[in-house]
Amino acid sequence: MASAAASEVRSVAVPWGNCVEPSNVKAGGKACPIRLQCSGCSSYRPDPSHLPSIEDQVRSLKVNLELARAMSTADYTIRGREGEIVDYQNVIKKMMVKLESMSDEERHEVEKASKILRRLRAGATVPRPVALPMPVVRPAGEVRR
Numbered sequence: 424m425a426s427a428a429a430s431e432v433r434s435v436a437v438p439w440g441n442c443v444e445p446s447n448v449k450a451g452g453k454a455c456p457i458r459l460q461c462s463g464c465s466s467y468r469p470d471p472s473h474l475p476s477i478e479d480q481v482r483s484l485k486v487n488l489e490l491a492r493a494m495s496t497a498d499y500t501i502r503g504r505e506g507e508i509v510d511y512q513n514v515i516k517k518m519m520v521k522l523e524s525m526s527d528e529e530r531h532e533v534e535k536a537s538k539i540l541r542r543l544r545a546g547a548t549v550p551r552p553v554a555l556p557m558p559v560v561r562p563a564g565e566v567r568r
């Protein structure tokens with residue numbers, strides 16, 4: 424997009440980047456038509472300042488995949504995790520290629536901005552989990568104690 428301001432108007436924040444899907448942008452990010460499967464979505468615009476977090480996500484998904492395999496879960500759950508890992512690995516690869524194609528000066532600017540953004544996000548993080556009043560769903564027949 425032509426400017427940062429245009430980008431803000433035509434996108435909405437999603438995990439590790441932005442979404443440009445018009446109906447979701449219009450709904451302020453509350454109308455994703457495919458349940459936030461951003462890594463495999465053509466409307467996803469990942470942000471290089473999130474690269475370390477995306478790498479963490481790939482590691483986390485791999486652990487999750489192994490657990491799913493060990494639990495003999497349904498094939499579609501395994502395939503979904505495998506696909507998400509590949510898609511996030513592709514996101515990382517594309518961003519690295521793009522960074523490498525930049526001049527030293529441009530790359531330095533992006534890396535500097537990314538460090539500042541990460542520091543700001545870390546400072547804005549709530550230091551402890553927030554308890555939300557979520558309902559508890561129990562398997563049928565389980566007795567409440």
Ligand code: SF4
Pocket residue numbers: 437441442443444447455456457458459460461462464465466467468
């Ligand atoms: S999956 Fe696609 S449409 Fe949905 S929030 Fe992510 S980028 Fe937007």
